[in-house]
Amino acid sequence: MVKGDVAGTSKILLAHGSGGRLSHELVAKEFVPPWANPILDQLNDSAVFALSRDGSGPRLAFTTDSYVVKPLFFKGGDIGRLAVCGTVNDLAMVGAKPLYLSASFVIEEGLSLANMRAVVKSMRQAAAEAGVQIVTGDTKVVEGGAADGLFVNTAGLGLVPPGVEIGGGRARVGDVIILSGSIGDHGIAVLSQREGLEFEAPVASDVAPLSGLVAAMLAASANVHVLRDPTRGGLATSLNEIAQQSGVGIQIDEPKIAVKDGVWGACEMLGFDPLYVANEGKLVAIVGAEDAEKVLTVMRETRYGEEAAIIGEVVAEPEGKVLMKTTIGGTRIVHMLVGEMLPRIC
Amino acid sequence: MCLAIPARVIQINEQSLGFVELGGVVREASFMLLPDAQVGDYVLLHAGYALQKVDEAEAEETLRLLAELAEAGRAEA
Amino acid sequence: MMVRYVREFHDAAAARGLAAAIERITSRSVNLMEVCGTHTVAIFRHGIRQLLPPPLSMLSGPGCPVCVTTNADIDKAIALAEQPGVTLATFGDMMKVPGSYQSLQQVKADGSDVRVVYSPRDAVCMARDNPQRPVIFFAVGFETTAPTIAAALLEAEALGLKNFYLISVHKLIPPAMRALLEAGEVRIDGFICPGHVSVVIGAQPYQFIPQQYGVPCVITGFEPLDVLQGIEMLLRQVAEGRAEVEIQYRRGVRPEGNPLARELVSRVFETSDADWRGLGSIPASGLKLRPEYSRFDAEEAFTINPPPTKEHKGCLCGDILRGIKTPPECPLFAEACTPESPVGPCMVSSEGTCAGWYQYGSH
Numbered sequence: 001m002v003k004g005d006v007a008g009t010s011k012i013l014l015a016h017g018s019g020g021r022l023s024h025e026l027v028a029k030e031f032v033p034p035w036a037n038p039i040l041d042q043l044n045d046s047a048v049f050a051l052s053r054d055g056s057g058p059r060l061a062f063t064t065d066s067y068v069v070k071p072l073f074f075k076g077g078d079i080g081r082l083a084v085c086g087t088v089n090d091l092a093m094v095g096a097k098p099l100y101l102s103a104s105f106v107i108e109e110g111l112s113l114a115n116m117r118a119v120v121k122s123m124r125q126a127a128a129e130a131g132v133q134i135v136t137g138d139t140k141v142v143e144g145g146a147a148d149g150l151f152v153n154t155a156g157l158g159l160v161p162p163g164v165e166i167g168g169g170r171a172r173v174g175d176v177i178i179l180s181g182s183i184g185d186h187g188i189a190v191l192s193q194r195e196g197l198e199f200e201a202p203v204a205s206d207v208a209p210l211s212g213l214v215a216a217m218l219a220a221s222a223n224v225h226v227l228r229d230p231t232r233g234g235l236a237t238s239l240n241e242i243a244q245q246s247g248v249g250i251q252i253d254e255p256k257i258a259v260k261d262g263v264w265g266a267c268e269m270l271g272f273d274p275l276y277v278a279n280e281g282k283l284v285a286i287v288g289a290e291d292a293e294k295v296l297t298v299m300r301e302t303r304y305g306e307e308a309a310i311i312g313e314v315v316a317e318p319e320g321k322v323l324m325k326t327t328i329g330g331t332r333i334v335h336m337l338v339g340e341m342l343p344r345i346c
Numbered sequence: 347m348c349l350a351i352p353a354r355v356i357q358i359n360e361q362s363l364g365f366v367e368l369g370g371v372v373r374e375a376s377f378m379l380l381p382d383a384q385v386g387d388y389v390l391l392h393a394g395y396a397l398q399k400v401d402e403a404e405a406e407e408t409l410r411l412l413a414e415l416a417e418a419g420r421a422e423a
Numbered sequence: 424m425m426v427r428y429v430r431e432f433h434d435a436a437a438a439r440g441l442a443a444a445i446e447r448i449t450s451r452s453v454n455l456m457e458v459c460g461t462h463t464v465a466i467f468r469h470g471i472r473q474l475l476p477p478p479l480s481m482l483s484g485p486g487c488p489v490c491v492t493t494n495a496d497i498d499k500a501i502a503l504a505e506q507p508g509v510t511l512a513t514f515g516d517m518m519k520v521p522g523s524y525q526s527l528q529q530v531k532a533d534g535s536d537v538r539v540v541y542s543p544r545d546a547v548c549m550a551r552d553n554p555q556r557p558v559i560f561f562a563v564g565f566e567t568t569a570p571t572i573a574a575a576l577l578e579a580e581a582l583g584l585k586n587f588y589l590i591s592v593h594k595l596i597p598p599a600m601r602a603l604l605e606a607g608e609v610r611i612d613g614f615i616c617p618g619h620v621s622v623v624i625g626a627q628p629y630q631f632i633p634q635q636y637g638v639p640c641v642i643t644g645f646e647p648l649d650v651l652q653g654i655e656m657l658l659r660q661v662a663e664g665r666a667e668v669e670i671q672y673r674r675g676v677r678p679e680g681n682p683l684a685r686e687l688v689s690r691v692f693e694t695s696d697a698d699w700r701g702l703g704s705i706p707a708s709g710l711k712l713r714p715e716y717s718r719f720d721a722e723e724a725f726t727i728n729p730p731p732t733k734e735h736k737g738c739l740c741g742d743i744l745r746g747i748k749t750p751p752e753c754p755l756f757a758e759a760c761t762p763e764s765p766v767g768p769c770m771v772s773s774e775g776t777c778a779g780w781y782q783y784g785s786h
Contacts (some may be wrong), residue, residue, distance in 0.1 A: 007675045013532050021763050058399075162580045202370040255435075265369025268351045268429065269391070270541065271515075273468075329440035330470020335782050338762040339528075342515030344570060345349055345393045346460055346489060348461050348567035348619035350675075352428040374546055378574040379684045388427060390622060390675055393514070393564075394542025395571040398622045398681055405428050405674035412432070412648055415440030 013339075017103035017233025019278070020337030024241075043245075045093040045228065046166050048160055059162075061096035063087060064155035068123040071089065072115065072149050075189045076204030079152055080122035082280060085209045086231070087156040088130040093212040093227040093283065095166040096158030098130060103137040104153040109144045119150065130209035132156070160209035163216065168245035175314040176292035178285045180213065180299060181206070181307040183235050184263035192266065199269065206282030210303040213305045220298040223288030230284060233337040238284055239322045240336040250322045252312030252334070271344035276337045286314060350392035352400045355385050366391055427429035428674065432646030433469075441651035442474040448658045452478045454610050455657055458600060458730055460487030461645055469647040472551070475654070479768035481611045482609065482746040483776040485599050488564050488592075488615060489516045490744060490768045490775050491699045496592045497522030500561045500740035503590060509725075510536045510553075512546035513561040517747040520768045527561075543575035550579065550587035560589040560722045567619040569593045569710055573691040576719060578589035588721035591710055594622050594697050594737050597628045598708035602699075603718040604636045613657035618649070618672040625680025626668045628720040633666035644672035648715040691716055700768070701741030740767035743776050757781060 016026045032040060039047045046063035051057060058065040066084045084101065091098040103123065107116065127134055192201040210229065217224055225285050226246070230238040235257070243250045259267075259274045281304060285294050292310060299305030322334040351368060353375070360363035366389065366411045372414075377383050380396040395422035440618030457463060463483045464658045465471060472481060486490050501522055504511035511527070512589035518539060531537035540546050543560055560570045572589065579587040596617060604611065616629055621642040629640045639660035653671040660769065670676050688710070697709025712720045738760070739753040750756045750769070760766040762778055769775035 011529075011532050013528065015528070022773075026679070171361075176348050199371055200375040201372075219520040263369075265367075265371035269350050269353075269368060269371060269373060326468070326470045326647075327435060328469050328474070328651075329435045330438075330469070330473045330647075331784070332399035332467060332470040335762075341521065342539055344516045344519055345514045345541075345564065346487065346516045348565065348617065350619045350622070354427075372530065376542075376571075376574060376578075378578070379570050379681060380486065381683070386466065390619070392567055392619065393571045394544050395574060397567070397570070397619070397684065398675055398677070400428055401674050401677075408652075408674060409431055412434065412437040412441075412652070415444065416434055416436035418440040418443065420436045420439075 015339035018337065018340045020237055020339060021125050022025065022339055023232070024336070031083060036171055042169070043091040046158070048094050048096070057200065059160040060132040061091050061094050061158040062156070062161050063090040064153065065090060066151060067296070068151050068154040069190060071190070071193050072119065072324055073148050074193050074205055076185075077207040078119060078122050079150060080119035081126045081189060082207050083154045084123050084126035084130060084132070085090045085207050085280060086156040087207045088132060088211055089229045089283070091156050092211040093226065094160060095164035095168070095214065095218060095224075095231055096160045097215065098132045098156055098158040098211050100135045100157045101127065101132050102155045103134050105137070106151040107141045107218060108149050109141055111149050114149070119152070126209060128209055161182045161218075161344040163222070163335035166224060166227050168226055168228065168242050171242055171248050171314045172225060172288070173248055173314055173316045174289050175225055175286045177250065177312040177314065178287060178292065178296055178299065178308055179235070179257065179311045180283045180285070180305050182258040182260045182263070182273035183230070183279055183282065184277035186280040187234070188266045198225045199266060201262045201266050203260060206279060206281035208283065208304050210283055213283070214298065216298050216302045217285065217295050219294050221287065221291035223291040224285055224295065225288065226284070226286035228284045230276050230279050231280060232276060234274070235284065236322065236334045237336045239334070243322055244285065246318055248319050249315040249320070250312060251315050252324050254324050254326050256309055256311045258307060258309065266283035272341055275334060275342055285336045335338065348392060350390040351398055352388045353391045355387045355389055356382055358385060359382060366396070393399070429486055429646060432644070432648040434648065437438060437648055438651060441648065442653055445479070445651070445655050445658060448655070448662045449476045449479050450662070452480065453612045453658065454480045454482055455485045455613045455615060455654060456611045457615035458484040458486035458546060459615070459620065460490070461619070462615055462617065462650065463487065463644050463776055463779050465647065465650055467657055467782070471650055473602055474651070474749060481536045482611070483743070484603060484683060484746050485699060485702055486596065487645040487769070487775055488568075488594060489520055490518070490740060491594060491701065492517070492592050492768065493698045493700050495698065495729070496503060496522045498524070498729040498732060499722070499727065501525065501527060502729040503559050503721055503725060504530050504535045504537050504686045506725060506727070508556065510538060510549060510556055511557045511561060512540045512549060512558055514563060515539045515679045517561055517563055519765070519771045521735070521765060521771065525728060541654040543768060547575045547579045547582070547587055550584050554586055557588060560587070562589045562591045562593055564616070564777035565594060565596050566623045567582060569688050569692065570623055570681070573687040575717065576689065576691050579719070583590045586717050588724055590721040591692070591712060592693070593710035594699065595694070595708050595710070596651070597606070597631075598705050599702060600629075600632060602702050603745060604632070604638065606745065612661055612744075613639045615640070615650070615653050615657065616640050618642060618644045618675060621672070621676045621680065623684045624686070625676070626670060626678045630750050635669060637666045639666045640668045642668070642670045642672055643674050644675060699712070700784050701744035710781050712738070720782050735766045739778070742771040743769050750777040753777070
């Protein structure tokens with residue numbers, strides 16, 4: 001056995017944080033078993049639970065995320081906007097109305113006050129847009145070199161309306177898959193400013209709060225079964241997660257998946273596949289076929305859903321897998337991201 | 347092996363360095379391997395170097411042939 | 424802003440037309456081998472196999488420079504990286520490939536300064552901007568990439584850099600194709616020749632294949648329609664009893680290739696024997712620095728003691744690279760050997776045959 005391979009690994013690799021299979025394995029093997037409980041075991045974007053012991057009454061959605069993006073400021077956003085929208089979206093993905101956030105800052109000594117203020121202001125604007133309030137927080141300062149300038153953690157609380165049951169395990173054969181817009185924008189926007197890969201891409205991050213879009217969709221239909229925002233690991237990883245959680249197959253159509261020219265160009269240059277690049281303002285919805293057109297129409301009339309499109313459907317076989325019909329009419333399996341995506345010459 | 351992608355030359359300076367563009371993405375490129383590249387040419391970019399000019403006449407010819415096959419393809423569909 | 428010469432080669436109707444043409448001229452069992460990992464990826468990524476009729480078998484050869492790099496060579500790069508105060512710069516492709524004991528990614532996690540670059544020029548700039556720190560470039564790749572390394576090295580020389588080095592494991596494709604034909608382990612009815620290698624070397628180096636072995640060759644591009652058209656041209660040669668070197672990828676490949684690129688390579692490098700995973704030692708199939716450039720040779724500048732080379736038991740990468748086995752025939756495939764915990768490079772490299780079968784699925 002090669003030293004350090006996953007089965008006998010003794011160190012955490014960067015790849016464990018990239019949202020793909022290694023990340024999943026880390027959570028499944030190292031975090032879930034010691035803490036196991038029925039809520040955690042569902043592994044949805046947010047934990048959903050009733051306040052009362054007998055399960056009746058209002059249900060809360062609760063989630064947390066840490067934001068370690070580098071650089072702190074990028075085209076279309078910054079770590080602050082990301083921290084608010086990311087957590088708001090995790091709440092929205094279980095059908096909750098987001099209400100309150102906490103914000104924890106781990107600041108590297110030496111971070112400029114101007115930069116910190118810019119992040120704080122950005123968070124205020126994002127919170128206002130999402131209709132949430134930041135009600136509690138924490139600040140720590142660490143030595144220079146330990147935090148890339150700034151790490152932000154946000155936790156969020158929301159209220160799930162009665163009767164709303166949305167989760168990764170609820171996709172059914174025959175359901176329609178809707179994608180809210182183009183993929184890969186955020187990942188490429190951030191990557192293009194990272195040192196060592198210098199290229200200029202006319203692509204802005206799509207970071208956005210999707211709670212309004214979700215509210216409009218849920219008002220239009222009671223048959224929204226799954227919602228997922230394809231962040232780290234990209235669309236491919238999210239669809240695989242859903243296929244596995246629901247025990248179904250997923251079939252998608254490559255020509256229907258929108259990719260902006262700049263994202264496509266950057267991916268071609270570096271050898272990346274847009275299916276695996278992170279998004280921060282998009283969602284995948286799996287909807288009962290009878291309501292698909294209605295939901296699509298509502299999305300296209302709502303902010304952040306203007307370019308929504310049907311990209312595929314849920315099938316019975318192959319269970320737990322995602323198949324894609326390619327632009328030339330062939331078929332291929334789309335796997336979850338494995339480890340980090342690295343630029344290649346081959 | 348060998349990812350090389352056709353990109354459009356938008357600038358070349360005297361030190362054989364310049365910029366190419368693909369889908370709006372701009373990257374620095376070296377023209378040491380292709381000194382007679384001109385602004386406006388399409389070049390094959392590999393590992394940050396322009397390797398060869400895309401022969402646009404040949405490209406159009408290939409596309410024309412493929413378009414004929416597409417007609418046949420539509421008939422088969 | 425216009426995007427040209429890529430997406431036009433993805434047209435579904437043209438693909439159907441080509442698939443129909445291919446079906447019409449495939450009358451008997453035919454084995455076509457591609458010797459370029461980027462072709463392996465293209466075939467899988469676009470689901471091209473589904474469009475091909477059953478008698479047509481697509482074989483993958485040793486065309487992935489990552490896959491054919493031996494454990495011994497990877498171990499050397501790792502030993503260089505592990506030296507204190509040194510930066511090892513590498514293409515992303517090599518990061519996850521296991522050597523005898525570990526991969527560069529693991530070595531980086533252990534604290535060595537291993538950096539991924541997109542261009543060898545980036546490594547030269549790193550050396551220029553950090554004159555106190557030796558920067559060693561892990562030079563992997565076939566004839567497409569060697570000119571870029573040669574150009575980067577010449578730039579380092581012109582800048583008078585004293586801290587830029589490289590370790591060359593460059594390899595040449597035509598000698599490997601000859602070795603495959605000589606070994607005669609698998610019947611090859613036609614070669615899909617690597618489009619971008621040929622941008623540099625042109626058509627002439629493949630002439631020995633039809634002339635001495637009677638096997639047709641078509642130099643093919645990488646968009647899905649290129650691959651389909653290349654296959655169709657090969658099948659036509661087979662059907663008509665011809666054996667020639669034809670160019671499908673006419674928009675990129677001139678018959679004479681890029682002579683300047685070749686000249687820069689031969690200014691800096693000379694051919695040498697090279698060890699290929701799966702094929703063993705092939706004469707005149709590698710590139711090493713000429714004596715007048717030996718001051719840039721990392722193996723001369725640094726004394727390293729890599730641990731004893733170990734091969735991975737049960738790994739059939741070698742057989743797969745020669746086209747005599749397919750990944751599902753390897754006992755480790757998808758069980759002990761997966762992309763997350765690869766045993767051999769064929770599973771790691773994005774172009775590796777095993778990775779292709781695993782990621783894109785075989786039907």
